[in-house]
Each structure stands twice: as C-alpha cells, then as structure tokens.
Amino acid sequence: SQQGEEDPQALSIQEGENATMNCSYKTSINNLQWYRQNSGRGLVHLILIRSNEREKHSGRLRVTLDTSKKSSSLLITASRAADTASYFCATEVSGGSYIPTFGRGTSLIVHP
Amino acid sequence: NAGVTQTPKFRVLKTGQSMTLLCAQDMNHEYMYWYRQDPGMGLRLIHYSVGEGTTAKGEVPDGYNVSRLKKQNFLLGLESAAPSQTSVYFCASSPPGYNEQFFGPGTRLTVL
Numbered sequence: 001s002q003q004g005e006e007d008p009q010a011l012s013i014q015e016g017e018n019a020t021m022n023c024s025y026k027t028s029i030n031n032l033q034w035y036r037q038n039s040g041r042g043l044v045h046l047i048l049i050r051s052n053e054r055e056k057h058s059g060r061l062r063v064t065l066d067t068s069k070k071s072s073s074l075l076i077t078a079s080r081a082a083d084t085a086s087y088f089c090a091t092e093v094s095g096g097s098y099i100p101t102f103g104r105g106t107s108l109i110v111h112p
Numbered sequence: 113n114a115g116v117t118q119t120p121k122f123r124v125l126k127t128g129q130s131m132t133l134l135c136a137q138d139m140n141h142e143y144m145y146w147y148r149q150d151p152g153m154g155l156r157l158i159h160y161s162v163g164e165g166t167t168a169k170g171e172v173p174d175g176y177n178v179s180r181l182k183k184q185n186f187l188l189g190l191e192s193a194a195p196s197q198t199s200v201y202f203c204a205s206s207p208p209g210y211n212e213q214f215f216g217p218g219t220r221l222t223v224l
Contacts, residue, residue: 033212042116042202042215043155088154090213098143098162098209099170104154 003027003101004089010107019076021106023089024069032065032072033090033100043088046074051094081112113138116216118203124222125193133188133219135203142208144186145170146178148199149218155202161186162208193223 004025013019023032031050035043049056049065049072056063062075076083086107090100119134135144142163147155157170161180175197177189186205190197200220204213 035213040218042217043204043213044215045212048212099145099157099160100213101157101171102147102155104152 003093004032004091004103006087006089006103006106008106009104010109012109012111013079015079015081015110015112017079017110019079019083019108019110021074021087021108023072023074023091023103025072025089025091026070028067028094029091030094031092032063033092034061034063034072034074035088035090035102037086037088037105039085046087076108079108079110081110084108084110115139116203116205116214118201118216118219120219121217122220124224125190126224127194129193130189130191131193131221132190133201133203133221135186135188135205135216136184137186137203137205137214138184139205139214140183141205141214142183143206144180145204145206145213146176146186146188147202147204148172148197149202150199158188158201195223197221198223 007022033048034046037043060077065072086105088105090102116137145160146158159178161167164183179187203216206213
C-alpha cells in the first residue's frame with residue numbers, strides 16, 4: 001500500500017496560473033521528496049525536504065511540510081506548458097531502510 | 113556521464129518465456145532499485161540492493177529475481193513471464209542514506 005497519496009489525481013490549468021498539489025502520508029517520516037515524470041520518461045527529482053524543515057524553494061517550486069498533519073504541498077508558480085507532467089511524492093519512513101515509497105501521482109496539464 | 117541506463121527499451125514476450133532486464137549506472141551509487149509502474153498504481157518497488165552482492169525484496173517481488181554481481185549493474189529476471197507482468201519497469205540508483213534517486217528511462221514490457 002502507498003505511504004504517500006497525492007491529491008488531486010488530476011489538475012488542469014492555464015499557463016501563468018499557479019498549480020498546487022498535495023501529499024498526505026500515514027507514518028512518521030525522515031524526509032519527503034517530490035519527483036516529476038514527463039510522459040514516457042523516467043522520474044526526475046525536484047526537491048527533498050527533511051522532517052525538521054517546514055518550507056523549501058527551488059526556482060518556481062515551493063514545497064511545504066507539516067509533520068503534525070502528515071502532509072506536504074508542492075506549489076508551481078507561473079506555470080508553463082512545459083510543466084505538463086505527473087508529479088509524485090516519495091516518503092522515507094522514520095527508522096526505515098532508506099527506501100522511499102511513492103504515491104500514485106498527480107497528473108498536471110498546463111494549457112498554453 | 114550516462115547516468116542510469118536500461119536495456120532493452122521495449123520487449124514483447126509470450127507467456128512462459130524468460131528474460132533479463134539490465135540496469136547500469138556510472139555514478140558509483142551504492143543503492144539500486146527496480147520498480148514497476150502500472151496505470152493508476154504509481155511506482156511499486158520490486159527488489160532493491162544496498163550494495164554489491166546484496167539484494168532484498170520490495171513490495172511486489174513475486175515472479176521476479178535480481179542479482180547485483182557488480183556495483184554498477186542490477187539485473188531483473190523474469191523466469192516465466194505472465195500477462196500480469198506487462199508493465200513499464202524503471203531502475204533507479206542513489207547514494208546511501210536519505211537521498212534523491214536517479215531514474216533510468218524505463219523498459220516497456222508486454223507479455224502476451
């Protein structure tokens with residue numbers, strides 16, 4: 001079973017708008033990562049946030065982590081058509097074996 | 113650097129046939145992983161390895177075997193393919209500990 005679950009499953013927006021997707025998980029984690037997957041390609045790492053961090057930025061990406069609510073959000077600002085992809089969160093459980101567990105992903109479509 | 117490469121990119125098998133998928137990485141990573149990705153299921157871990165000569169089962173190991181004879185290579189074998197093994201297979205590698213994973217481009221396998 002998935003440790004992390006993304007929400008929504010699908011998101012459709014216009015270019016220039018912001019896109020927000022969420023990840024909820026069940027057990028305590030050491031870190032949470034977000035990945036992007038373009039159609040037919042492998043996953044690409046976007047950002048890692050550790051359990052003692054609350055917010056991280058990377059370019060147009062902003063990730064927040066709320067360990068009390070066991071949730072994270074990924075915000076893409078000023079989206080572009082090239083941001084069209086699936087986005088996955090991956091969690092590494094505290095006291096675990098450093099093996100991340102992936103959610104089912106959010107499919108983002110950005111219309112030009 | 114080539115990163116993570118997978119061979120072959122596509123394959124069609126008949127039920128009962130066997131095959132081996134090869135994953136190679138040139139980043140000197142200790143950890144390597146095999147995932148399968150099915151529509152609506154996200155990525156599920158099949159087997160992983162935390163170092164040369166070691167392997168461990170993931171979430172969905174049945175019907176698969178793996179070997180890590182060399183640090184840079186991780187092989188995934190299907191001894192008797194079944195239609196349920198039709199999927200896209202991804203290999204990944206990472207340094208030890210809580211770190212990002214680097215993914216290969218995937219192998220699309222169809223079992224008839």
